[in-house]
Amino acid sequence: MPSRIIQKCGSLLKEKGFTIAFAESATAGRLAHEFSLTSVSGDVLKGGLVCYDAQVKEDVLGISPEFIEQYTPESAEVTRELAIRLARLIQSDVQVAVTGLTTPGGSETPDKPVGTIFLHIVVAGRHLALRKVFDGSPEQIVLMTADLAAQVIVEELQGF
Secondary structure, three states: OOOHHHHHHHHHHHHHOOOEEEEEOOOOOHHHHHHHOOOOHHHHEEEEEEOOOHHHHHHOOOOOHHHHHHHOOOOHHHHHHHHHHHHHHOOOOEEEEEEEOOOOOOOOEOOEOOOEEEEEEEEOOEEEEEEEEOOOOHHHHHHHHHHHHHHHHHHHHOOO
């Protein structure tokens, strides 16, 4: 069952007549999955793309290998590009892109430890970039990321 904030976000999206789409790396489709479990999923969820591997970011979304190498696959810059390019693939009012480190083995550094998540959310053309470091298991990090995305969208939609 999705969290209360995801259910609230889904209801608010429906109330406003908005749809949502996802480009997910670190969360590997879990955000779209959580939104698919809401009672309004058929009204608001357009779809999602899992782009866990950098090659998918390059081949499907058209981000250059040089750009990914310059900023790393898990970065604010790449996440922003995912959101922008997602809008070209899946027409929606809200685009959510996420990259980050839920387990060791990525581009972690002392300044970017495991648990670092980058979200880039576009609501009706307004860009919102977030960086958050979570503690917990990979699943806990992913679920906290889903709730954070939903909370940010709820706050943004209240202005519409």
